Every structure is written in C-alpha cells, then in structure tokens.
Amino acid sequence: MDWSTLNGMQQKLLRETILSAYTDPLEFNMFLAAELNKPALATIAAGATFEQQIFSLIVKAKAQGWTQSLVEALQRDRPDNPLVKNLPDAVRMTGTEQPRTAGHAQLSLEKIVRGGGFAQLREFSQKLAMIGEAVCRIEAPAGTPMGTGILVAPDLVVTNYHVVQQHIESRANLPEIACRFDYASDASGVADGVAIGLTTAGDWTIGSSPYDPAADTRGTGLPKDDCLDFAILKLSTPFGGERKPLSLSPTAAGIDQNLPVLIVQHPKGAPMSLAIGASLGLNENGSRLRYDTDTLPGSSGSAVFNQQLELMALHHAGDPSAVTRAAYNQGIPIAKIVAALRQREQDFQSKGIPKFWIS
Template identity: 35%
Template sequence: MSNTITLELKGPQFRLLGQAIRARLTPKQFDMMLKQRIDVDRADITLADDYTALVFDVIGAANRAGWVFKLVEAAREERPNEPVFVEYAQIVGVGPRGLPGKAELESIIRASNTLFDIAKFRSRIGEIEGQVCRVDLLGDGQGTGFLVDADKVLTNYHVIESVVRDGRAVTDYQCRFDFKVREDGTAVNQGTVIDVKELLHHSKYDPADLQDGGQQPNPDNLDYALLLLDGEPGNEPIRGITLDENTPARKWVTMSTTAHDFTPASPLFIVQHPSKRPMKLALDTESVIKVNGNQTRVRYKTNTEPGSSGSPCFNQNWELVALHHSGDPQWVPTWNEGIPFHLVTAHLAANGFTQQNPVEV
C-alpha cells in the first residue's frame, strides 16, 4: 500500500460510510472482505473491540495512506446495490463515469418522472454496472456488451463481424467485466476477463444502416450477436469472490418482451464502455427523437462515443428498451440509433433462446 497522504474523505463523510459498512457487513465479513478483496489484515491496523471504532480506524488508515478508494470499491463489490457505496464510489473516483452528483441526479430524477427516488436510482446503477462488460478482441476493446443470462452476453453483430465474415475464431474474443481506472490513471481493477466460447445466434445489420437516405431496414436485420461465455459470471459475485450467502450474484439484465413507447423527448439512459475506457453513463431526460417508418430503429440524442456499440439503452425506470448500434456519420452528429429491444427478444425466441430468471439467494 502507498504511504502517500491522500485525504479523500473528510471527517463528516466517515460517519455515513462507517454506518453503511456496519449495517451491511458483520465484523467477520468485514475482515474477510479486507483480506480477500484488497489483501489487508485488519489486525495490522486496529485491535479495537468495538465495531464502530474498528471500522472508523480502518477508514481513517485507508484515508491517510491513500487506499480508501480500494476500501470503497471492495464494499461496493460486496453489496453492489447498496446506494451509499455507489455514492462513495463516485466521491473517490471509482464509480461509473458520467454519474452526476446528488443535486444534479435529483434534478434528472424529477425531470424524467422516474418511479425511483435517489437511493433506488443509485441502487439500480450499482446492479447494472456489474452486468455490463467491454467486448475485447485479443485484449483490445471493440465494443460493449451485457449479460442476458448467467453465461451469455449480448452485443452488436458488427462488433464481432469478423467471426462470420472472415472466419476468425470466436475464442479470440473476451468479455471484460469490472474494468476500473480512476480519472488520474490509477489502476483499480483490470477487470474480470472471461473468454467467449461460442457465437450462439446473430442477426446482421442492414445495408440501410450504412446510409441515411430514409430506407427501411429489413425487420430481420437487427445487428445483434449472442455470445456464450466460458463461465457463468451471472451466477457469481463480482470478481467471483464469495464470502458468504449474503454476497449477491452479479445476475443479468432483464430483456423486454413488449414494445416500448418511444415518445419524442422522453428519457433514454445508456451504459457504455466508450473508446476502450472504463464504464460511463449517459443520462438524457429529453432524448428520443423518433422511430423509423417500420418501427425497427429508434433515434435519440443521448451521447455515445466509439466503443459504445452493443450498449444497453434504458428508459427512466432502468428497463431495457433498445440496443445501441450506430450514430450519425456527419461531422457534427445530431443523433444516435438503436434497435427496439423487443424485436431482439422476439428474434432470439424464434431461434430457441428464452431468458432464464436469476435464482434469488
């Protein structure tokens, strides 16, 4: 651990973080978390008998020595849907980029007329963060994907097109979960890398997707690929570390089966791995522009960057509504585009894939 003094948390912030840790982890679980996730022996820091004092001592030591971000990230991995840990991940720079602070987030919640309050909103972000991955080709980021089953990831067809077009081995691809780098370049987690085992199903993009002349895409051309992984990250805790039965599994994103009403100027949120970088959120409360003539594409204003192909698009209540796949090719882009997700769900069902519900622990 570094000996650099980096006081990232102020005194008043200790109390809320300490309360959240004590409420979510027993003393034994706290000790195990420190050892297994960040290789810290709590006894080397404090021998306090009182749990409140013990946690306070550890937070203080981490804060003074410059590894409080590791402590916060470990707690968030243990309880990914705990809103306080999501909030503190933002404070210390290990949360998803693009997640605004409390005041702006409250404004977004009000503007989008969401069903969630700020705590539930953060909780959903914490869950989804562990279910979205970077899709790599021989270790180099190509796009974004997300779990739709314990061992299956969905992305765009054009992200892995070389498998079909050029005969490249699908095993050259990997899915990288939990990739974290701080804004200052400090490595937090190089990610949980899982090999792709098989391309189960795919649907190609349409020639109309390469133009902007108003042509209607073939309804069977949906630009998706369903990948089978060599492992079951959806059934395992984040980073595969299990302390006890209270450590939740990663799970997966629920696929929509009904058509979403893409009302113009309605919200659309995108979770993405832009330009090979760590996860980023794009939240736009007045996003939707229009749906095309045969209802196979939706355009929106929510910002994306290269590497975002295959990202899940959510409505204001964090329901999956579209698969992001392209953007305006103009020098000054004015729109992005996705596939309404119920079409993907129906196409997969016709090919024999039905999503399973996560087993609740």
C-alpha cells in the same frame, strides 16, 4: 395509482384533460363507442352542456369502478395530447398538495414539464450498480477494445453483430474475443476488471442478426425486419448468482420523445461510463429507437435505458449522414430482438440452451 379514489381536484384535472382532447360531444361519442363500448354521452351522463356531461360521466365512472379503464382508453386514443400524456403525474402531485385553509392563499410553484415521472433515488442507485456489473467491454484480442456488451444470462452476452462481424464471417472456431467485466474507475482509481473468453466447446455465438448496410451505414431506406445487428456470445465460464444478468423483455417499449435516455457504455474503450440524453422517438417503421445521447466508437452494443432503468434498446449506430455533429444516435428496440429470439426458440431448445428472454 388508484384511479378509483380521485379527490375533487383530481377529478377536475381529469375533466379538463378530456375537454382538451375532445372538442365536441360527437367526437367524444366516437371515442366512447370505439374504446369503451359505451353508448352516447347524453344517454349515460346528465348535464345541459358538454362540460357538465363530462363532469357527470367522471362521477358515474368512479361510482361504477371504471375510471381506470376510462383513463387507459384516453391514453390510447390521444397519446400525443400533452395533458393526457402528463395526466398520471399531474394527478399524483395534486393528491400530495395540502388543501387550502380559510384566509390563506396556496402557492404551488412545482409543475410537470417533461412528464417522465420520478425515480426513487436509493432504488435507482441500486439498479445502476447492478447494471454496472452486467455491462462489459468486448475485446479482440484481450486488451484491444472493440465494443460494449450486456450480460443477459449467466453465460451469455449480447453485443452488435458488427462488433464481432469479422469473427462470425470468418467462422473462427477459437475466436480471440474476450468480455471484460468491471472495467471501471472510482475515487480509488481504475479497476482492470476481469476478462472472460468465449466457449471452446461448441458454437461460441448461439445466434445473430446482421445490420442493414443500406439503411444503417448509408442512410438509404428503412432497415429490413431481419437486420437487427445483434450477436449472442457464449462465455467459457458462467457467472454465479452474485452477478445478475439484465432482462430482455418485449414489454420494454419505445421511450416517448423528449424523455430521458441513459446509455451505459465503454466509449473509445474507456472505463465504463454513463451518458444521458433524450429520446427522439422511433424511426418510420419502428425498427430503430433514436436519441441524442452521446456515444463514441467502442459504444456499439451498449445498454440503452429509460428513466426507470428498464433496458429499452441495444445501441448500435449513429446518423449515417453526419459529417461532424450527428442529428441522432440509434439502437435496436429490445422488443424486436426478443421477437427474433422467440422465432428461434425450438432451435435453442434442441441445442440445450435455456430460454434467456421474457416472453
């Protein structure tokens, strides 16, 4: 949004947000110096009280064109403050409300609760359809479900290491693995889709990273940095331009707690399904994104999305200490996988494999 065009009510929201995040001028002066390289508040903004000085500061920032920098710094310094977190959506809503007219009270019942923002319905449905074409069921042998995979290049699919672990560790030259696309149901019934095997020309897996047995299966300690539980499979036949791979991007950061998490998956090998839950945040070392979205055996290797349908994680496991009802499910942040792929870029180039992630 354009922070340089705030109206009076929007400036009031910004002022109240700053006052909720900083309790006194000294605390705010530390923020100005550290985040914006600005002098003390009293030297750049007039006013007898802290609130008056903040009012003057916002007016000056708007006039000098650094309101956006102020808001971005505020979100960096106070990310857990609820008013700071919801500020963009609150400002947008205030900008769409009709002004009060003389003699008429204005009633506004709509409020921001989660702060997840809004998705354009038609664009959302189009993205979801594209995602459906990129998700596949991993089978071994063909017809026997093992997990879920994601098309990330015309001829490459990413899934969990543990889904194909037996084939990788036995060094099978001609694996029986197949990737079944378009296995889904609609009003007309279940479509069997199309199963595509893996390449027989060279390596059928071009890169992998194991899971952490202690952390991921026994709940002991934190996962090691080099245990990301992924495998990149090479298809025997690449897809043409009609089927779009999903992007692996390091900018896909974790999802704030309580915001929606969507997983497209093949639970128990069933036709493609969508489950919706909420984020529980990252674990202690940022190696796993946790959420309460439902999964089942066969969901390993599924695509995890935020509310804007950006690929955020590769689902791989649930709470290892759960006996009946799990406390969480978890996935590998895409940014971690991209970092691992970046380290192997020269090796990929030497094997003639084009870059298939976003730097």
